[in-house]
Amino acid sequence: MNNIPRRFLFIAIVVFIATAVLLIFSGINRSRMTAKITIEVSPSGSTIKLNDKGIKEGTKKVRPGSYTIKVSHDGFTTGSKSITISKNQDVYVGVVLDPSSLSTNNWFDTHPEDALKGEGITGKSMDQASQELQAKFPIITNLPLIDQEYRIDYGKSKKEPDNPQALAIVITYYSESGKQQAIDWIRFKGYNPDNMEIIYINKPFSF
Secondary structure, three states, X not given: OOHHHHXXXXXXXXXXXXXXXXXXXXXXXXXXXXXXXXXXXXXOOOEEEEOOEEEOOEEEEEOOEEEEEEEEOOXXXXXXXXXXXXXXXXXXXXXXXXXXXXXXXXXXXXXXXXHHHHHHHHHHHHHXXXXXXXXXXXXXXXXXXXXXXXXXXXXXXXXXXXXXOOEEXXXXXXXXXXXXXXXXXXXXXXXXXXXXXEEEEEOOOOO
């Protein structure tokens, strides 16, 4: 009879230890998830995979690192976005799929809620892209700069034309002194022109 309580005690101890270990590892795993990804898609009901693992729309805590988000829906093109997220960073990923069959050709006309959602996603994505560019190239917050002898803008990169996160500084100058003044202004603002892709456009004064 004494063996029965001992067995129960042994089982209880094993269960307690296993539970404690599980909670410790779970806590460690959660503590490593210091970044957040918010995913929003249109049309609703699309299949979403984060690094090939199915997830739902919304905000998900993740570990810092690289991720690929794939979105699919019957009758629509498949969308894919790759991101790299850092510690304590919040990233928004919005995907709007395009109809790819006759049955879904008028989808957004007949599903106004998805059309409205898609417009919101597009707006948020543009805002985030703008914020990311400003964080990467803070000089653009001061542009365009227009002077009598030069003008400084920014535009599409010629070195990386397919990279939406790459851009070039465009200096239009009307004299050689204007060109030098533009470069001096960039240095005055604390930036190194040697580290920038700069496109020069010479437009001499015409008399």
